[in-house]
Amino acid sequence: MDVGKIIGAAPLPKIDGVSNKANFIKVDKNDGNDFLESIKKGLDSVKNIQDEADNKIQQAISGNDIEISEVMISTLKAEMSMQLTMQVRNKLVDAYQEITRMPI
Amino acid sequence: MDSIFDSLEISATGLSAERFRMNTIANNIANANTVSSTDEGAYRRKSVVFRTMTDDSFYSSFSSNLQECGVEVKGIVEDKSKPQLKYEPGHPDADENGFIRLSNVNVLNEMVDMISATRAYEANITAIDSSKSMVKKAINIGNY
Numbered sequence: 001m002d003v004g005k006i007i008g009a010a011p012l013p014k015i016d017g018v019s020n021k022a023n024f025i026k027v028d029k030n031d032g033n034d035f036l037e038s039i040k041k042g043l044d045s046v047k048n049i050q051d052e053a054d055n056k057i058q059q060a061i062s063g064n065d066i067e068i069s070e071v072m073i074s075t076l077k078a079e080m081s082m083q084l085t086m087q088v089r090n091k092l093v094d095a096y097q098e099i100t101r102m103p104i
Numbered sequence: 105m106d107s108i109f110d111s112l113e114i115s116a117t118g119l120s121a122e123r124f125r126m127n128t129i130a131n132n133i134a135n136a137n138t139v140s141s142t143d144e145g146a147y148r149r150k151s152v153v154f155r156t157m158t159d160d161s162f163y164s165s166f167s168s169n170l171q172e173c174g175v176e177v178k179g180i181v182e183d184k185s186k187p188q189l190k191y192e193p194g195h196p197d198a199d200e201n202g203f204i205r206l207s208n209v210n211v212l213n214e215m216v217d218m219i220s221a222t223r224a225y226e227a228n229i230t231a232i233d234s235s236k237s238m239v240k241k242a243i244n245i246g247n248y
Contacts, residue, residue: 069119073232077109080239087243 042088046081053078108242110173111235117157117174118228124177125152125221129214136209141197146187147207151217153178183208 053074059066132149140146155178185208193202 067120067123069116069123073112073116076232076236077112080109080236080243083240084243087247 039088043085046085049074049081050078108239112232114174115228115232115235117176118231119225121152121154121175121177122221122225122228125154126218126225128152128180129218129221132209133211133214133218135207136211136214138207139195139197140187140205141199143187143205146205147209148187149183149185149207149209149213150180151183152180 053071056066056071056074060068060071128150135147138147154175157174157176187205187208189203190206191202192198192204195204197204
């Protein structure tokens with residue numbers, strides 16, 4: 001029986017882009033510091049935000065002319081960026097623990 | 105500017121604009137009972153004019169879409185209506201006909217403006233809280 005005669009049934013088309021070489025998982029073999037660098041950069045910017053909030057709080061409690069809303073918003077930013085940092089740290093620790101549990 | 109904290113900055117401009125408006129209203133109420141002997145010297149009710157703040161940096165002039173970055177105070181305008189005349193011949197500020205000029209502030213109008221400014225301030229704070237909860241939700245993606 002010729003399967004092709006049945007309406008709707010056709011041989012699977014060849015999927016493009018998949019080859020045996022699997023070149024889509026391309027690992028850059030430079031010194032591997034890129035990830036570390038971006039983490040450091042992120043930590044630096046979090047520190048900048050925290051310093052800004054610290055600065056504004058100092059100004060507010062020393063009686064300088066600064067808006068309360070400005071102080072609160074910068075502390076809010078510091079809080080949010082700190083939480084984001086903690087989440088990134090949690091992900092890193094999770095990944096590390098995942099690797100330590102790997103059966104060999 | 106393109107960061108998760110942009111909405112906070114925009115709401116912050118709204119907060120400071122409303123605070124400025126509140127200052128002006130407080131000034132109007134404080135001066136509601138000032139008197140003067142001339143039309144020019146009488147206190148005129150002041151109101152604030154807002155406008156959209158745009159990012160007028162060098163690079164943004166090349167981009168087609170205008171980036172809005174909040175609100176700013178364009179200026180203060182004075183109410184040009186005539187001050188109230190009051191006949192009070194014994195007053196030290198009275199003119200030769202015995203009239204003094206009160207300010208043209210109507211305290212009821214100022215009260216309504218004050219409520220409006222307060223509510224607008226609260227609306228900006230609500231926007232900040234919503235932005236915060238959005239960021240919090242985004243941080244917790246995949247944790248539940």
